[in-house]
Amino acid sequence: MDSGPGKRVIVIGAGIVGASLAYHLATKGANVTVVEAEGIASGVTGSSFAWINTSHGEPDPIAPLRGAAIQEYRRLETQLPGLKIQWTGALSYGPSSTASASRISQSQIRELEPNLKNPPQHASYAAEEGALDAVAATHALIAGAQANGAKVLTQTPVLGFKTQGSSVRGVETAVGVIEADIVVLAAGTGITKLTNLLDVRLPIEASPAIFIRYNSPPNLVRTLISSPEMEVRQTPEGALLAAEDYLDDALENQPSEIAQRTANAIKSELHGVVSLDLQSAHVGYRPMPADDLPIIGYLPQVGGIYVCVMHPGVTLAAIVGRLASEEIVDDQVSSALNPC
Numbered sequence: 001m002d003s004g005p006g007k008r009v010i011v012i013g014a015g016i017v018g019a020s021l022a023y024h025l026a027t028k029g030a031n032v033t034v035v036e037a038e039g040i041a042s043g044v045t046g047s048s049f050a051w052i053n054t055s056h057g058e059p060d061p062i063a064p065l066r067g068a069a070i071q072e073y074r075r076l077e078t079q080l081p082g083l084k085i086q087w088t089g090a091l092s093y094g095p096s097s098t099a100s101a102s103r104i105s106q107s108q109i110r111e112l113e114p115n116l117k118n119p120p121q122h123a124s125y126a127a128e129e130g131a132l133d134a135v136a137a138t139h140a141l142i143a144g145a146q147a148n149g150a151k152v153l154t155q156t157p158v159l160g161f162k163t164q165g166s167s168v169r170g171v172e173t174a175v176g177v178i179e180a181d182i183v184v185l186a187a188g189t190g191i192t193k194l195t196n197l198l199d200v201r202l203p204i205e206a207s208p209a210i211f212i213r214y215n216s217p218p219n220l221v222r223t224l225i226s227s228p229e230m231e232v233r234q235t236p237e238g239a240l241l242a243a244e245d246y247l248d249d250a251l252e253n254q255p256s257e258i259a260q261r262t263a264n265a266i267k268s269e270l271h272g273v274v275s276l277d278l279q280s281a282h283v284g285y286r287p288m289p290a291d292d293l294p295i296i297g298y299l300p301q302v303g304g305i306y307v308c309v310m311h312p313g314v315t316l317a318a319i320v321g322r323l324a325s326e327e328i329v330d331d332q333v334s335s336a337l338n339p340c
Contacts, residue, residue, distance in 0.1 A: 006031055007329055010171055010180040012158055012194065013187035015045035016134050017313050019141035020321030021186055023080075026148035028329040033178055034142070034150060035171060037157040041138040043188050047211040047284035049231070049243040050134040050314045051224055053090065055101055055126055061293060061339035065319055068336070070128055072318035082140035086236065087130040093123035094228040101126040112223055115271045120227075131224055131233050134314055141321075160197055167303030168198070182328055186308045188287040198302050203290035204309055208246035208283045212259045215277040216240035220270055229265050240276065242266070246283055255281035286311050296324060296340035310340075 007030050011022045014036035026032045036042070052073060054066040077083050091112060092101065101124035104112075109119040142152060153173070162170035162177050170179035185191045189206040216238060224233040231243045242262050247253040259281035267273045287309045289295050294310030308324055310316050323334040 007182065008180045009033075009182045009184060009328060010035055010178060011184045011186055012036075012171065013043075013185070013190065014040045014138070014142060014152065014154065015043050015186070015188055015313070016041065016048075016138045016141070016317045017188070017308055017310065017320065018184075018186035019138045019145065020317040021184055021308060021324055022145040022150050022152075023141045023148070024321040024325035025184075025329060026145040026150040028325050030325070030329050032145060032148075032150035033180070034145065034152045035156050035158060035173065035178065036152070036154045037187070037190070039154050040142055040152075041135040043190070044284040044286050045134045045138055045188075045313070047282055048134040048314055049209075049211060049233075049241060050131050050137075051090065051226075051233070051312075052085070052130050052132065052315050053126075053312060054129060054315060055090075055092075055124075062316075062336075064336040065294075065316055068319045069315050070130075072322060073130075073132075076141075076318050080140045080144050082143060083132070083137055084236075085130050085132045085137075086233075087128070088223045088233070089125055089127040090129040090224040090226060091123055091125050092226040093120045113221065113225065115220055116225075117269055117271055125223075129224070132314070133235070158194060165303075168305050180304070182304055182306055184306045184308060184324075184328070188309065188313070189285050191287065191307065191309050195299070195305075195307075198299075198305070200299060200301050202295060202307065202309075204295070205288045205290065206285040207288035207311070208285055210244040210246055210255050210258050210281060211284050212242040212244065212255070212262055212281045213279040214240045214242070214259075214263065215279055217272055217274075220272055227269075229269050230262065232266060239279065240266070255283060287313070294320070294340040296320060296337050297327070 009030045011018050011034045022034045104125045156173050158171045160172040161168045195202050218238040221234040263276040288311050299305040326332040
């Protein structure tokens with residue numbers, strides 16, 4: 001197998017995780033080809049709430065990864081002019097709040113979010129956290145990868161793998177075989193179909209969530225608010241974004257119905273909301289490993305295959321992209337990835 005710069009690497013999947021991998025691999029001199037079955041950011045990335053949330057309330061085996069996430073995004077901002085992040089901070093109260101954030105008083109909450117009708121006595125505020133437009137960020141990463149020589153093939157499903165002995169040496173597509181030294185699986189919930197082609201089973205579930213976008217008055221929400229009543233943030237363009245749990249497929253729990261109930265909750269919580277016009281509401285399927293830990297690294301059963309699947313994908317995309325590229329190009333094992 002070739003090693004170091006010039007190594008031929010295929011990245012399957014052009015969501016934010018695959019785009020980050022492609023960018024970091026290309027900047028390290030790898031010969032990168034991104035293969036995407038549909039379009040850039042067409043999977044769950046395209047419907048992500050995109051909170052760069054590094055807080056975690058339980059014992060956390062991947063704490064080093066979460067802890068490095070914000071620094072890595074700050075670094076990428078200096079390298080990619082198209083990468084725009086809203087470093088608004090995140091305000092949490094109720095069961096969703098975490099001990100790792102700063103505890104602030106009601107008067108401080110009012111300063112941060114003057115439109116809250118009933119601010120709690122106390123809340124957690126993670127000033128360093130933020131959010132991004134996941135689609136725009138993915139395009140910025142792909143553009144950065146292409147500027148460093150990467151090729152990008154969209155509308156190109158992988159039909160199979162080219163193997164030699166017990167190792168994968170490329171992928172089969174409708175336009176022919178693309179050869180590689182390493183194939184990286186970064187296709188989110190699509191990874192299980194790919195590993196099934198290799199007779200390998202990975203414990204990855206498709207976890208649904210509902211993502212909602214409203215037209216709304218400007219300057220309603222200044223931070224990212226996560227409370228029992230709502231999880232909302234506002235884009236620079238003024239759109240109000242919300243995330244809700246998927247309940248079931250009953251008529252009363254269809255995305256449009258959930259969006260109406262969420263709009264009513266937002267109106268009851270915020271001053272200045274006369275109406276919220278629904279732009280979109282749909283279900284996104286997040287790739288969720290069975291033990292909630294990312295699955296990152298080489299498949300032990302098949303040579304030449306590196307897997308990269310995780311939740312939260314947006315939060316971890318930048319740091320995992322860098323560390324995984326070091327493992328792939330430099331054969332430099334990362335201790336931060338050991339739990340994965």
